[in-house]
Amino acid sequence: MKNRTSNRPARALWLALAALPLFFASCASVPELGGMMDRGGTRNRKILVKLGEQKAYLYQHDKMVAVAPISSGREGKDTPRGRFSVVEKDADHRSSLYGNYVKNGKVVKENIDIRKGGRPAGSKFQGVPMPYFLRFSGAYGLHAGNVPGYPASSGCVRLPKRHAKRFYDAVRVGTPVIVQR
Template sequence: MKKLLSRLVRWMAVAVPLALANCTHVPELGALADQGGTSQRRIVVSLGEQKARLYHQGKLVAVSPISSGREGKRSPVGRFSVIEKDIDHRSSLYGNYVRNGKVVKENIDIRKGGRPPGSKFEGVPMPYFLRFSGAYGLHEGNLPGYPASSGCIRLPKRQAKRFYDAVRLGTPVIVQR
């Protein structure tokens, strides 16, 4: 009996921490990037729900709140694929004019108005950028709780990184109303 009890205690000392670790830890999705082609993964964005979902082999593996394009700058709807990944992307359209390290004109659209003399354009940071169509992509950004972007799909930092790490070029991106 003592022997059996001793084995049981040793077994529990190993099994219980492993079981608890499996219950309490959600693994990062980066390992998905090493598991075959992109046909088994897809991102589905619901503009109506303001949610993005990541699927792997047909199973939902991540859900994230989003902020999509606001009125007049709506996010495109349709079937796309990831055509560029850029971990440190900056906007080429929106940002600030900076001179000697100081902002001289902020929140500008480079296509409108003039550049102050001696200044240079500094695009808004868009970390973990996944371009899926033209100038549009998914990336880390502010989520005020409603559509507020200039057309891109913003995600919170942790989820933007998870989606970025989990997909390859060619991964399908479906954006629906």
Template structure:
């Protein structure tokens, strides 16, 4: 009986925790080709470090995020998806490369000089959904706290699912 009690107690705490880490409610595949963008919206909650996708007012997906860190905060407000780029690369952050080898890494192209004979290679930002200026949602590293330069990072699988489920024009609400 003691083992059964421990298992039940574990499930009470673990199952909700596991479910909140998943992106699913139903599968999003059917949303990719279904209806207009007026039926969908993305809501980013910076305080919770979560993003939610709604379709016809119903929650259909939730994902953890990593938003902009101190000094490079993510913009707050009402926006819409203005560009989709599945293979986007950063225009500002990346490495200088020469002959296929990195000669200077983790740079901001707006600061410092380019080593002779090298070219800039931006950091990959797969499944990029631009919503304001240089800011967007995309696949990236999630350390468990705000760590980006202002973009909203999602796990790669979730970034693809959100990318496939929305179109240019989909509302994006970013709130603290």
């Protein structure tokens, strides 16, 4: 009878080699920033948002080190263009304009703009979560949120959560943010 355990190392090697292209493909679009953090901290970094491409890029020393899909402001709620800088970082930010009215732990009116309409009696406003918020101009910032593949936000730049965390961890207050068409 043939020993079945003798083929295990060969099979494991074959599986590892087959998985390498998938590993490198995923790293090519959004590299891990952890090791990079030890080389230069957060200095000499900038964020470039290209609205036409619906992508955000992170640069260090003018070398692109990460890219992420985004969802920017929809028609009538445009994301401001120009040169800005990160003025606030808030990992647990909530919107002060958009959210739900809640009473006794239950949503009584959802998807509201606090500037429009009235508040139901006995309810309180609960802003939409905007994790890993990087404010760059007024009420606008980059943060984790729904990224459907087209402009759909109220003006902020949404990134998938894992990308938002990477950008958040990679920059500091004062980091340049450039938003262009």
